[in-house]
Amino acid sequence: MATTSDSSVSFDETDTRKSEMHSTIESWIDDLVAGIDDAQASEEFQEWLDVQSRFHDYSYRNTLLIKQQCPEATRVAGYRSWQEEFDRHVQEGEQAIWIWAPIIAKQCPECGNAPSYHANIECDYDETPADEWSKGLVGFRPASVFDVSQTEGEPLPTLETAATGDADDLVPALLDAATELGVTVRIVPETEWSHGDAKGVCEKMSLYDAQPLVEVLDRPNQTGVAGTLIHEYAHALLHFDVDDDTERSKREIEAEAVAYVVGRYCGLDTSGSAFYLAAWESDDPEIVRERLGRISRTAEEIIEYLPQKQLIES
DSSP: OOOOOOTTOOOOSSTTHHHHHHHHHHHHHHHHHHHHHHHHHSHHHHHHHHHHTTSOOOOHHHHHHHHHHOTTOOOEEOHHHHHHHHSEEEOTTOOOEEEEEEEEEEOOTTTOOOHHHHTTSSOOOOSSOGGGOOEEEEEEEEEEEEEGGGEEESOOOOOOOOOBSOOTTHHHHHHHHHHHHTOEEEEEOGGGOOSTTOSEEEEESOSSOOSEEEEEEOOSOHHHHHHHHHHHHHHHHHTTTOOOGGGHHHHHHHHHHHHHHHHHHTTOBOTTHHHHHHHHSTTOTHHHHHTHHHHHHHHHHHHHTSOHHHHHOO
């Protein structure tokens, strides 16, 4: 995977500055696309992808139930699934998380009920014998699941997506740039964090104040804080008024690509972005290049408000 540490890069105030920035950012996007291809082909990513495919995608209702009972939950599965599919075991004394599991059974084409219930109601459908009915959703039953934090055993594979490098001066510079970018920003201590396993969020200040509010989880890794700040700034500048959930993966790609470009410009190693983007859009890395214009403009806007000396320090 391509390295992304270019701490000597800077663009002086000249007549060709804009074109130089565009050219350099375009070449970095090419590197990122190549990095995503490499990431997808890697054994590490394939192992991670295989494990992720074994987890269920839960409905919105069940997701709310899980978060209400276990706000810190990240990966949940049933008691036997943890044992048989992941070689992990629920620890003694752990409390189950209850969800609604679908009941799939043969279903009357007319009333939609299972044969046993169909026989006890006033439905006269008899065109197709019950043993030939198709299966469908006939109801829900309570089912118990457990979060990975409630289990022990073989570790789940992880992808290292965080940036690395020296960002002690970059975080204050990014905080100073928030006003110019039209963003309110808060670095939130872990004890006050209320957004689950997310490292950062971008949302409205309130119902009456439409200004973007960026909140980032404080943590010892200041390079990670800087990368998250840039990522959420990109959301604030690009996607704040976009409500279409079908575009979510593409918005994440744009935001992370901006973080990759700005982080690389500031001398950080942001090659982990390739794994992040591979996980979001594993079938089409070319979408990064297709959105180059939006990524480039947003990266340049953030870079403009960072002190020049920050950009060329090693």
